[in-house]
Amino acid sequence: MEYVRRRIFSKRDTFSSIEEARHYFKAELKKLNLRPQILSSKKSAHKMLSEEKPYLIPAMPRYDTARIVEQRADKYSTVTVDSCRYSVPDSLVGEFVFVKIYPDMIICYYNSKKVAQHKRKYGKFQWSIDIAHYIGTLKLKPGALKRSTAFYQAKPELISISDRLVVLILHGVLLPLSAMV
Incomplete structure (x- = not known):
């Protein structure tokens, strides 16, 4: 692991998000695995793995690393x-x-x-806040929408729609924007 970390993150070690770091890591790891290895008759790590795969035991089930509360x-x-x-x-x-x-x-x-x-x-x-979580409450109190935190965290397209369109969404005639994305 230390070898991989040094090879991949020696070129770049600053990212704007975790997602950007993950994409960079995957792309660089793919390049590293396709590079020919000197000690193994110029085969890449990817090629050697594909040759050995039929002899490997099945992988363990995926381990979920989430903290659960x-x-x-x-x-x-x-x-x-x-x-x-x-x-x-x-x-x-x-x-x-x-x-x-x-x-x-x-x-x-x-x-x-x-x-x-x-x-x-x-x-x-x-x-x-996901505004779709409050549809039941908004059906009972449609006027509460404009003063809600959910409304201000919604997509700009939803904020600019007319009251008539909001009523159609609340009555199930139209899908909310969160269901369309």
Whole structure:
């Protein structure tokens, strides 16, 4: 591993995001594995692996590296992870939700079904709100939309639509933008 780290990250070691670092690592690792090896009759690591693959034992099941916690959805229909709040469907207020915490994302499950996924926030007391999680509440109180945090975190296209279009979305005639993406 140290060899790979030195070869790949000696050229570049500053990235704007974890995703950018992952893409760079994968691309450079592919180049490194296709390079001919001097001690093995000029075969690449990729070629040697493909020759040995039929003789390898099956791989172990994938190991999930997430930190798992159980959180109760609060009155705002959010769960708190490391002082940041993430929305879950409003029907889960008061219910316990299993939360898988990855370095770059948060995934929430209820009764073994995925109910929410958010990009992870690293600041203090930040909120990640998906407006689709509040459709049930907005059907009961459609006027609450314009004053909500969910509305201000929504895509700009959703913010600029007319009240008539919002009513159509809330009544299920049209899909919200989050369902189209």
